[in-house]
Amino acid sequence: MAGSGTAHLRDEDDIVLSVRNLTVEYVGSRGERVFAVSDVSFDARRGETIGLVGESGCGKSSVAKAVMQLPAPTSGSIVLEGAEIAGVKGAALRRQRRKLQMIFQDPISSLNPLRKVKDIIAEGLRVQGGTSKKEVAARVQSMIERVGLDPDTAADRRPHEFSGGQCQRISIARAMVLDPEVLICDEPVSALDVSVQAQIMNLLEEMKERYQLTMVFIAHDLAVVKNLSDRIVVMYLGKVCEVADADDLFASPAHPYTRALAQSIPEPDPEAQIQEAALSGDLPSPLNPPTGCRFRTRCPLAQEICATDEPEVREVRPGRFAACHFPLDESATDEPPLDASADLDHSAERAVVA
């Protein structure tokens, strides 16, 4: 995998967020250099949801933090509605933050345990300034209601009186009260129970429609990402593997890693065929990533060239971008249908013989 390159970026007017050549490196606790994100690019149209998916250590959360400038990335460009925000500081950055908000994974840890819900939600308006007290109160009130909580009882309570799902609603209200253009969601439902997860996913969809919101949705659960996204970016060890429309990606993966991911998902269907381990081994260390393609150490298709030459993201079929020297073609995962057609042929033959 390993994908540098920007072939998948779109040159259109309605691009709200454009991330180019984003690189995040930092010095770890033992002085070692960690390559968290290496040369990742993606863009998002207005009203579009971009899904970032990958396993732990793939750098998806680091991408989110870097886009949010928390802290600023090592290098790369982040253009929000035509304005560069990478490296912007102080008041100029604060003004941009109104347009760019984030929801976090841990519903409990992302809310200050000792502040009241109404103060937590009002914080953004107060920090940004320019809104009268009365107006702040009114907007907080209506936002609490809009995320599905009862404003009369919820406003004066503190986070520990709420369940995980309700805390996530409060987080959404805190971000949405600023009326942002782009909402970055970093694993917002992975800490929730299945029945509550669906509520929060539906709420995010509603918010997106109501506010014409552009979202970057990050999760490790492929089905969750697929459900919410229009376009998905698959990441591995700090690099982009594959970019495709949500509905096409898992149906016909082009990158071997995407295929392995798709085959590993436990489907709630007892009839589904369980594959033998789709991938062997563990993720290599981001301190010392493999040369060439970063996926080659676990890739069943790896050849010599994969160790020497890093593949760039390129259009391997129309609308499908992958960073692989040996991309899978569209029928690669359709083995069962192939067998079935063989059977059909036989029966046809038999029919003819008869």
Place this chain on the structure above:
Amino acid sequence: MSTGTEPYVDDVVVDDAGQQESFLEVENLRVWFGTPRGMVRAVDGVDLQLRKGETLGVVGESGSGKSVLSRAIMKILAPNARVLDGSRIRLDGVDLATVNPKKNRHLWGVDLSMVFQDPMTSLTPVITVGKQLTETLRYHLDLDAKAARAEAVRLLRLVGIPEPEKRFDQYPHELSGGMRQRVTIALAISCSPKLLIADEPTTALDVTVQHQILNLLRDLQASSGMSMILITHDLGVVAGRTDNIAVMYAGRVVEMAPTRRLFSHMRHPYTRALIDAIPKLDHPSHTRLASIPGRPPTIVDPPPGCSFAARCPSAQDRCTKETPTLVTTPDSERHSAACFFPLGTPEGDVARRRNIEAGVTAAGTPVLSGVTV
């Protein structure tokens, strides 16, 4: 709706001989916890049977009591837990309540063992992986140092750890999460258990590693013939890997059936709602999910009535007044559900249709969009 293709219904009437066949039997298990707010009924009357060599999937959300159930079997409940009179857990015909863990040191750890969600629950950070394994082997199986080492290395290899001789001398923190879970599995199977309980064994792992670990458990079971209980919140994890599934809600089993039958003929509205709430990979993106209103409860002094009634789109007056018990469904001996208005039955369909038309259930809950008969 035919049961003709059901491979697991062997239609052996559960008579005395059938009882003998059960390897693990849990009868009316009740575990309550003393808390500042009163007695929490974590497990409130659970009956389960597990036969030799079979795998039982226990599915539930947080607070359903699924982990407390496993800890009760393992006798590792928290100090404030109380197992109520009348609860019975029998392993191979032996009532575990009558077994003294001090005198019978080799039941737990040998016949019965467990794998936890967090590998560090069963691993000590300051001792090498090899030493933790050999200590267990020497304690329970009385092996000498050399034999224990050889066996430990064999186990590490068996669970798919590359270079087992090298890993033998490493500390748990030097291993990745997946490798650590493999080590705890090696520990758990080191004394050839007859029953392995795996409590969310892959929840903390990535999907590709989860897949490897689940396959490993399946292979180990196939080769050793042990029974297994796989506890999880993820219906996908149990779908292809269990013989039977028990769905738990608020401390009770609400539905139990052979795996294929459960998915093809689900009777309890909760089971159905749980399945419907999961996003599926083969649905187009932006498919609106049928969410369940509210959240899983923790039960203190429950009023009479079904604990799911408040969230159930089928709820009728009766559901808020009487508590349903787990009863066998008419069309299969091995399928039972605790519901007055089971799905796929005439009374269940009528009940649900009535609620959809009224837009509200008898418990006062609005019927959410996407609810179907």
Place this chain on the structure above:
Amino acid sequence: MTELVQQRPGPESVTEIEAPLEVFDEHVRPVRRRRDFGALFGVVWIALVALAALLAGVLPIPDPNEVTNSFSAMPSADHLLGTDAIGRDVLSRIIYGARVSMAVAIGATSLSLLIGVTIGMVAGYFRGAADATSSLFVNFMLAFPPLIFLIAVVTALQPGLLTLVVALALVGIPNFARVARANTIAFADREFVTAAKALGARPLRILTRELLVNVMLPILSLALVVMATLVVAEGSLSFLGVGVPPPTPSWGGMLAAGRESLSEEPQLVLVPALFFFLTVFSFNRLGDWARGRVGRESSI
């Protein structure tokens, strides 16, 4: 069979419905049936001592420095706790002495808390150079034997209550700085601080609005324990004769004075010692109780 109910967009369709059941956290702690009588006693005792110290001027007690002609008398109706070697009322001296103890406990601890928490939070939040500098200062303070430091400061400056309070406050700073720093570091990692940054909050706002309250919970329980320590320290200094200069009554001074006639009139030592003991005990018990509470709060 599968008619789909029309979807209703808008907030009402996502309203979370509460199950009509008792609902709370799964990881509940065991019931603590027994009340903490030690802490209850502590509150009552400290309230009594503090009130007496505050109202010393208006209480119907003799002047603490008024000399009578009954020397080292045992308790009587005139002198509830007897008199000392030069005939002064012991109860009155205890109550006026409580002023010194309370001034030290509250004044020095507050001053120390204010400075220590500021240093600790700045160090813990900004890390880097601020952290290195404050660590140097804190370690320097900790390396100094506190009693020697106190004696040095008190003798170098004008002796008196204010000097004593300032000196004791200095001794307390490292404790507060360390605890504040550790807690700031722990909370600064939490996502709600990241969220505040994402909203555009400046460091000062994050320190005061997000972190301060969270850091103050453990700090307040520490403050009670520090109060106990400082009451002892004041006593020790007065006992050594470098505390509040006579004739201002203080418990340590009374102990020192009673020491000479310990075998003949043990009550002259025992009475202030008892007050000492109960006060320090109360502060410590309250500190323990508060620490237990904080543990529970932060586990929510």
